[in-house]
Amino acid sequence: TSLREEAAKKDIIIGSGAINPTYLDDPQFAAVLALQFNSLSPENEGKWSFFNPTEGYYNWNSLDRLVDFAEDHNMVVKGHGLISSCCNPDYVLNITDPAALRAAMTAHFEAFMLRYDGKRVNRWDVVTEALKTNGSGLNTNIFYNVLGSGYIADAFRIARAAGPDAKLFINENLVESLPSKRQELYDLVSGLVADGVPIDGVALQMHITEVAPIPGVITDMVNSYRALGLEVTIAELDVHTLNATLQTDIYGAVIEEALHAGITDISFWGFTDKHAYTWLLGAKPLMFTECYEPKGAFYAVHNAM
Numbered sequence: 001t002s003l004r005e006e007a008a009k010k011d012i013i014i015g016s017g018a019i020n021p022t023y024l025d026d027p028q029f030a031a032v033l034a035l036q037f038n039s040l041s042p043e044n045e046g047k048w049s050f051f052n053p054t055e056g057y058y059n060w061n062s063l064d065r066l067v068d069f070a071e072d073h074n075m076v077v078k079g080h081g082l083i084s085s086c087c088n089p090d091y092v093l094n095i096t097d098p099a100a101l102r103a104a105m106t107a108h109f110e111a112f113m114l115r116y117d118g119k120r121v122n123r124w125d126v127v128t129e130a131l132k133t134n135g136s137g138l139n140t141n142i143f144y145n146v147l148g149s150g151y152i153a154d155a156f157r158i159a160r161a162a163g164p165d166a167k168l169f170i171n172e173n174l175v176e177s178l179p180s181k182r183q184e185l186y187d188l189v190s191g192l193v194a195d196g197v198p199i200d201g202v203a204l205q206m207h208i209t210e211v212a213p214i215p216g217v218i219t220d221m222v223n224s225y226r227a228l229g230l231e232v233t234i235a236e237l238d239v240h241t242l243n244a245t246l247q248t249d250i251y252g253a254v255i256e257e258a259l260h261a262g263i264t265d266i267s268f269w270g271f272t273d274k275h276a277y278t279w280l281l282g283a284k285p286l287m288f289t290e291c292y293e294p295k296g297a298f299y300a301v302h303n304a305m
């Protein structure tokens with residue numbers, strides 16, 4: 001069976017992120033994507049500068065292609081990412097007035113969310129990588145510089161107004177491996193909840209290198225966020241090691257614990273090791289070979305389901 005068939009039995013989302021629509025030109029890529037997954041998300045095409053490089057101008061070609069593919073194959077889509085750690089165009093970077101920046105965020109979110117929300121796009125990464133890579137403080141992006149730490153709450157409120165029916169996530173990296181950053185994210189998110197900010201959950205990127213999360217860490221996060229009324233998802237799993245046995249074990253252990261803890265939304269950051277189809281160039285971090293053969297990691301995930 002496919003991962004998608006197993007996911008259907010459990011009524012869970014099993015997705016691939018990092019889908020660049022040009023990859024769909026490769027028929028094998030398109031076939032495996034539709035066969036194995038019931039969700040997709042764009043790699044970079046949903047980031048600000050990619051489709052809204054100048055004020056008031058939107059190029060929807062790439063995103064339309066992804067959403068159309070999802071529609072044709074009965075998949076859902078995650079919108080990634082409204083505020084991301086990169087890819088802000090000059091017209092945004094040049095804003096210095098807080099009200100003007102909030103207005104730009106509102107226009108950008110409304111354009112993106114009203115075009116797709118309620119159609120195929122059922123959940124969004126509203127803020128990606130709010131925290132510094134290794135933790136201790138917020139990343140100093142344009143939003144932080146102009147609006148202060150309140151930009152995160154602003155972003156969620158603007159997103160909720162534009163997308164009342166979609167789930168809204170904060171997306172973060174490395175929290176599964178860095179205890180202090182894990183606490184920092186929890187403090188940030190519980191503060192948002194206490195302030196009544198409309199957030200539905202935490203999306204764990206899970207770009208893993210040689211070291212699996214310590215057993216129990218995923219479960220603890222699921223439980224502590226559940227106590228706040230929030231969902232935890234895995235959003236961008238890949239395992240960056242050329243040790244195939246270790247990679248297989250890590251994929252299996254993560255998915256087994258995640259499902260056991262009650263996570264119902266799991267996505268990988270791509271699925272084929274084909275050159276340049278993964279952001280980790282030269283690595284083989286995904287579940288299928290460059291020729292689309294399933295690897296040990298695929299069988300470990302399948303068995304865990």
Ligand code: XIL
Pocket residue numbers: 018043044081084128171173205236279
């Ligand atoms: C990565 C893309 O895969 C690369 O092509 C790009 O150069 C940088 O961004 N966390 C995220 C994703 O949320 O948006 C990042 O994607 C990977 C890390």
